Amino acid sequence: xxxxxxxxxxxxxxxxxxxxxxxxxxxxxxxxxxxxxxxxxxxxxxxxxxxxxxxxxxxxxxxxxxxxxxxxxxxxxxxxxxxxxxxxxxxxxxxxxxxxxxxxxxxxxxxxxxxxxxxxxxxxxxxxxxxxxxxxxxxxxxxxxxxxxxxxxxxxxxxxxxxxxxxxxxxxxxxxxxxxxxxxxxxxxxxxxxxxxxxxxxxxxxxxxxxxxxxxxxxxxxxxxxxxxxxxxxxxxxxxxxxxxxxxxxxxxxxxxxxxxxxxxxxxxxxxxxxxxxxxxxxxxxxxxxxxxxxxxx
Amino acid sequence: xxxxxxxxxxxxxxxxxxxxxxxxxxxxxxxxxxxxxxxxxxxxxxxxxxxxxxxxxxxxxxxxxxxxxxxxxxxxxxxxxxxxxxxxxxxxxxxxxxxxxxxxxxxxxxxxxxxxxxxxxxxxxxxxxxxxxxxxxxxxxxxxxxxxxxxxxxxxxxxxxxxxxxxxxxxxxxxxxxxxxxxxxxxxxxxxxxxxxxxxxxxxxxxxxxxxxxxxxxxxxxxxxxxxxxxxxxxxxxxxxxxxxxxxxxxxxxxxxxxxxxxxxxxxxxxxxxxxxxxxxxxxxxxxxxxxxxxxxx
Numbered sequence: 001x002x003x004x005x006x007x008x009x010x011x012x013x014x015x016x017x018x019x020x021x022x023x024x025x026x027x028x029x030x031x032x033x034x035x036x037x038x039x040x041x042x043x044x045x046x047x048x049x050x051x052x053x054x055x056x057x058x059x060x061x062x063x064x065x066x067x068x069x070x071x072x073x074x075x076x077x078x079x080x081x082x083x084x085x086x087x088x089x090x091x092x093x094x095x096x097x098x099x100x101x102x103x104x105x106x107x108x109x110x111x112x113x114x115x116x117x118x119x120x121x122x123x124x125x126x127x128x129x130x131x132x133x134x135x136x137x138x139x140x141x142x143x144x145x146x147x148x149x150x151x152x153x154x155x156x157x158x159x160x161x162x163x164x165x166x167x168x169x170x171x172x173x174x175x176x177x178x179x180x181x182x183x184x185x186x187x188x189x190x191x192x193x194x195x196x197x198x199x200x201x202x203x204x205x206x207x208x209x210x211x212x213x214x215x216x217x218x219x220x221x222x223x224x225x226x227x228x229x230x231x232x233x234x235x236x237x238x239x240x241x242x243x244x245x246x247x248x249x250x251x252x253x254x255x256x257x258x259x260x261x262x263x264x265x266x267x268x269x270x271x272x273x274x275x276x277x278x279x280x281x282x283x284x285x286x287x288x289x290x291x292x293x294x295x296x297x298x
Numbered sequence: 299x300x301x302x303x304x305x306x307x308x309x310x311x312x313x314x315x316x317x318x319x320x321x322x323x324x325x326x327x328x329x330x331x332x333x334x335x336x337x338x339x340x341x342x343x344x345x346x347x348x349x350x351x352x353x354x355x356x357x358x359x360x361x362x363x364x365x366x367x368x369x370x371x372x373x374x375x376x377x378x379x380x381x382x383x384x385x386x387x388x389x390x391x392x393x394x395x396x397x398x399x400x401x402x403x404x405x406x407x408x409x410x411x412x413x414x415x416x417x418x419x420x421x422x423x424x425x426x427x428x429x430x431x432x433x434x435x436x437x438x439x440x441x442x443x444x445x446x447x448x449x450x451x452x453x454x455x456x457x458x459x460x461x462x463x464x465x466x467x468x469x470x471x472x473x474x475x476x477x478x479x480x481x482x483x484x485x486x487x488x489x490x491x492x493x494x495x496x497x498x499x500x501x502x503x504x505x506x507x508x509x510x511x512x513x514x515x516x517x518x519x520x521x522x523x524x525x526x527x528x529x530x531x532x533x534x535x536x537x538x539x540x541x542x543x544x545x546x547x548x549x550x551x552x553x554x555x556x557x558x559x560x561x562x563x564x565x566x567x568x569x570x571x572x573x574x575x576x577x578x579x580x581x582x583x584x585x586x587x588x589x590x591x592x593x594x595x596x
Contacts, residue, residue: 130506131460131499162429166468167461173471174464174503201429205472208428 021065030060030069039073042088044081052076074240075282082289086238090225091216093238094195095154096247104152107235107256108193109137112148114231117141128174129181135171145186147172151194160194160215162201168192169209195224234258234290241282249273262291319363328358328367337371340386342379350374372538373580376587384536384588388523389514391536392493393452394545402450405533405554406491407435410446412529415439426472427479433469443484445470449492458492458513460499466490467507493522532556532588539580547571560589 018030036053044052056073070092078085097104109120117139124138126147137148149168151160172190179186191212198206198215206213217223228234236242236250236258253273255261261283264272269280316328334351342350354371368390376383395402407418415437422436424445435446447466449458470488477484489510496504496513504511515521526532534540534548534556551571553559559581562570567578 130503163461163465166472167465170464170468170471173468205428 018060018062018064020060020069021063030064032057035069035073039077039084039088042077042084044077044084044088048077048080048084052080071240071243075286078240078286078289082293086229086234086290087225089238089240090228090234091195093235094224096237097152097195097235103235103251103256104195105136105150107233108148108150109139110257111193111227111231111233112137112139114233115227117146126175127178128171129177130174133171133175144189146189146191147175148191148193151192151196153194153196157196159197159199160192160202161199162205164194165192165198165202165205165209165211165213169205169211193224232259232291236261236283236287239283239286239290241279241286243279246273246275246279246283249275258287258290262287316358316360316362318358318367319361330355333367333371337375337382337386340375340382342375342382342386346375346378346382350378369538369541373584376538376584380587380591384527384532385523387536387538388526388532389493391533392522394535395450395493395533401549401554402493403434403448405531406446406448407437408555409491409525409529409531410435410437412531413525415444424473425476426469427475428472431469431473442487444487444489445473446489446491449490449494451492451494455494457495457497458490458500459497460503462492463490463496463500463503463507463509463511467503467509491522530557530589534559534581534585537581537584537588539577539584541577544571544573544577544581547573556585556588560585 019027020030021027032053035056036049039049039052040046052073055076056069059072060069074085074088077088094104094107097107105122109122112120118141120137120139122137124135126133126135126138135147136150139146139148149164149171151164153160168190172188175188189212190210191214192206193213194215196216198213198218203213203218205211213219214224214227216225235256237247239258242250250256250261250273255273261269264284266277266280266284269275269284270277273280275283317325318328319325330351333354334347337347337350338344350371353374354367357370358367372383372386375386392402392405395405403420407420410418416439418435418437420435422433424431424433424436433445434448437444437446447462447469449462451458466488470486473486487510488508489512490504491511492513494514496511496516501511501516503509511517512522512525514523533554535545537556540548548554548559548571553571559567562582564575564578564582567573567582568575571578573581
């Protein structure tokens with residue numbers, strides 16, 4: 001780690017003192033090292049990291065947003081190192097599935113189907129002993145019933161707190177009491193899926209009460225991003241060429257997955273979604289890299 | 299209800315088109331009728347309402363904040379009709395017990411002691427089966443243990459949702475399971491106290507699970523404001539002369555209740571809290587009205 005003053009000397013005439021704009025609207029100086037580290041953390045090899053850092057350093061101009069910088073970087077990274085590019089993008093792609101979270105719910109339902117859950121249904125009203133509950137997703141597996149609580153956060157930096165897990169537990173108990181009263185003995189498994197990590201207490205409580213959790217980097221043996229990768233179920237929001245306009249066009253047409261988009265031709269994308277040709281070409285190229293492992297566009 | 303144009307004609311040269319500033323910083327036109335209605339809702343008789351409306355109409359100047367207008371109005375109302383003045387003030391006074399809510403917790407503990415709860419303690423860590431819980435207030439009554447969840451909102455317009463009640467229930471259950479494991483059979487009563495109303499589902503769930511609720515206008519037979527009135531346990535924030543500076547001075551000296559402030563002389567208030575004499579006189583006068591039912595200041 002070099003000191004600020006050494007760095008200023010080293011970077012000389014290149015963009016070391018460029019002010020960029022964060023998503024919050026705040027301004028900050030573009031920090032080469034911080035930026036390089038984010039690429040490295042996504043698993044980019046040192047030579048690729050250095051190459052992209054050098055490229056970006058030249059391209060960053062004053063007033064550029066961190067989102068623009070992220071897009072440029074992830075575009076380069078996707079081309080140079082697919083797995084690192086994907087890791088760099090998935091977290092943000094999930095955050096963009098908002099804003100109200102209902103798209104994330106739909107996404108979770110899709111993941112569950114891929115995982116072998118059957119008869120999935122969203123937003124089901126289930127009567128408890130005390131009140132009626134709107135369950136985000138209900139599903140069956142191996143003849144057993146699962147109720148799924150989906151928690152979406154547009155800031156993945158937060159950790160889902162224990163309150164959320166306990167509230168879900170209280171719901172399950174309320175439903176169980178209602179069914180016991182009716183003489184039914186249906187055990188409900190409870191699953192909580194979020195795009196964030198979990199607080200320490202949330203993990204402890206869930207473990208203790210047999211509540212399954214799936215979230216960012218959790219559980220280690222098979223976390224949210226593992227499931228996504230395994231089934232190639234990337235949301236279109238992970239593609240660096242998908243800007244706000246494209247995102248909204250895809251949402252309007254219920255086009256949520258890169259997998260469903262990949263068979264489209266560039267012309268199809270232009271016609272169906274009203275996206276300009278240059279961007280459509282970028283999108284399809286990235287979709288092919290992700291789904292077919294190739295960069296060639298027909 | 300008169301139409302806007304009729305009203306504009308009626309109010310003629312007086313402050314009908316005066317722009318005032320809401321607590322959010324937004325500007326709006328001062329509306330005489332809306333303002334009169336708020337006094338009427340607090341239970342001010344028609345003649346008092348009309349009198350204060352006429353007075354305020356003359357005193358409202360452009361750029362005046364809704365808080366300033368509220369203070370002026372409540373000062374007049376306290377003098378003309380004590381019960382209405384108190385009702386007009388208590389809700390806002392409780393909102394001002396924030397910002398972090400810990401003062402409201404302290405206030406709730408005081409109320410509970412007045413209600414005959416014993417051995418009260420705040421922020422107690424209690425081990426559950428799964429995790430440790432920080433309980434806002436624990437107390438005993440008739441040899442039985444009570445755990446109290448305190449929910450403070452600085453916007454009393456919201457209704458405490460069912461999630462809060464269910465989370466508290468899950469906590470009680472977790473603690474109960476831990477104690478059952480140890481062979482103890484201590485039943486914990488659960489009480490939830492808030493400065494807001496409750497959602498319909500929150501009420502249903504609490505009733506069903508024997509969770510006691512105390513909040514704004516709830517329960518009807520003995521709600522938060524009834525308990526406050528009965529024990530004369532008004533927080534100093536209900537006094538219209540207590541401005542931000544006085545509020546902070548009182549908080550620094552742990553002076554939370556009008557009852558504890560009332561025996562002070564004006565000079566004491568000036569000396570101890572650094573409040574200027576004119577304001578101190580107003581404060582003590584209002585405190586006497588509230589605690590001793592008299593307007594005379596020694």
